[in-house]
Amino acid sequence: MRIATFNINGIKARLPRLIEWLEETRPTVACLQEIKSQDDGFPADEFEKIGYHAIWHGQKSFNGVAILADGVKPEETQRGLGVDGPKEGEGEQARYLEAHVNGVRIACLYLPNGNPHPGPKFDYKLAWMEKLRARMRELWQSEQPTIVTGDFNVIPHDDDVWSPKAMQDDALMQPESRDAYQRQLADGWTDAVRTLNPRGGVWTFWDYQRGAWQRDHGFRIDHCLLSPELADRLTAVGVDKDYRGREKASDHTPVWVELADG
DNA sequence: ATGTCGATTGCGAATCGA
Numbered sequence: 001m002r003i004a005t006f007n008i009n010g011i012k013a014r015l016p017r018l019i020e021w022l023e024e025t026r027p028t029v030a031c032l033q034e035i036k037s038q039d040d041g042f043p044a045d046e047f048e049k050i051g052y053h054a055i056w057h058g059q060k061s062f063n064g065v066a067i068l069a070d071g072v073k074p075e076e077t078q079r080g081l082g083v084d085g086p087k088e089g090e091g092e093q094a095r096y097l098e099a100h101v102n103g104v105r106i107a108c109l110y111l112p113n114g115n116p117h118p119g120p121k122f123d124y125k126l127a128w129m130e131k132l133r134a135r136m137r138e139l140w141q142s143e144q145p146t147i148v149t150g151d152f153n154v155i156p157h158d159d160d161v162w163s164p165k166a167m168q169d170d171a172l173m174q175p176e177s178r179d180a181y182q183r184q185l186a187d188g189w190t191d192a193v194r195t196l197n198p199r200g201g202v203w204t205f206w207d208y209q210r211g212a213w214q215r216d217h218g219f220r221i222d223h224c225l226l227s228p229e230l231a232d233r234l235t236a237v238g239v240d241k242d243y244r245g246r247e248k249a250s251d252h253t254p255v256w257v258e259l260a261d262g
Numbered sequence: 263a264t265g266t267c268g269a270t271t272g273c274g275a276a277t278c279g280a
Contacts, residue, residue: 009267009268009280010267010268010269012268012269013267013268013269014268034268034280036268036269037269060269060270061268061269061270061278061279062269062278062279062280113279113280115279115280153280207266207267207280208265208266208267208280209264209265209266209267210264210265210266211265212266251266251267251280
């Protein structure tokens, strides 16, 4: 089976491109982030038409995550991590959704960006990562085949970015962000893209600004973390880079892992 | 030199978030 993650940056603006990608690459499971849609605006019918069943966790204007599966309805196991947003009285943002699909536990996340650093948004990012770590420990201990995937908004190493110097003040590569990410790996999770590309140089995001795509000024922030049960089944990873260059593209590309049958 | 997008408000163009 192939499990993909794709920060689509707006499901309404991206729908034709998203349908095109699903039909052309046909992932078994697709985890989406930044749907930027409320629950009742989610275009589930459009996915049903091409054979995908979905669950989603929406929010007005920003954030929002969804899990699509080919021919089977994802069985939701959790939504949210119980972290209030950075503004007073804001409540929780829609950033985490978890389900069972075909015997695999799927966690789809959109981790807070954290800019500007330092500040309340960065503090929120770190608090969110602490809650995520706690949930991932529970998942790990369940000993089920599990993937935690999505937009982590963390550049793990200097060779995961076109210019560490240009990005040095960004929340995506602060030592605190990186340390929190590395703690997840130390808990026993496998960064699938890193494992099969140990020298780095793989980008999953190119900014809309400053001609970043044309100059190949990108970095890697969309990750697939595998539990030991799934890491043993990993056969390939990929970035569907072609989609970044198309009309009305997201600023992220899809990233996927191929897993042998369990 | 925040140089581009998407959503929202509310019907043009500003604001916010990334």
